[in-house]
Amino acid sequence: MSVQRKSRKAQVAAPAPEAPRCAHCEPDTATVDGKSVVQPRKKALLNRLSRIGGQVNGIAQMIExxxxxxxILTQVSAVRSALDAVASQLLADHANGCVRQAILEDGGEEAITELLGIIKKMR
Structure with a gap:
């Protein structure tokens, strides 16, 4: 009885799946779950998040x-509203890019399910 051994190369894990491609953006480096894209509005989103960070620091100072x-509650409400606006932009970009592309490529059932799940979490 001979036992066949796999070569060292065969034991190497398969490459990570390719990141999803949006119609308007190119894949970036892989993340933990293997999904990553270059955000088409990255600079604007980062600027908004920087302002939000400043608002949060301002709230901490107000409490101090x-x-x-x-x-203070008025400022907390403003931060929530600003974060909602960031989330809405990301959601729109995802729907118009990643989800649209998935629908065109393979019907998009998985992408639509994922989109509906994230919408549910955002309520």
Whole structure:
């Protein structure tokens, strides 16, 4: 009885799956789950997130300085609204890029299910 051994090359894991391709963006480096794309509005999104970070720091300072609760809550509401706007832009880009491309390539059932799941989480 001979036992065949796999060569060292055969034991190497298969390459990571290619990142999803949007109609308007190119794949970037792979992430933990193997999905990554270059954001078409990366600079604008990063600028918005930087401003949001400043707002959050401002809220911390307001709390530190014992500012009026309603003023702090107003700023918290503004941060939530700003984050919602970032999420809405990302969602629109994903739907118009990744999901559209998946539909054109293979019917997009998995992409649509994923999209509906993330919409549900965003409520």
């Amino acid at each position: 300085k014992d500012r009026y609760c309603v003023d």
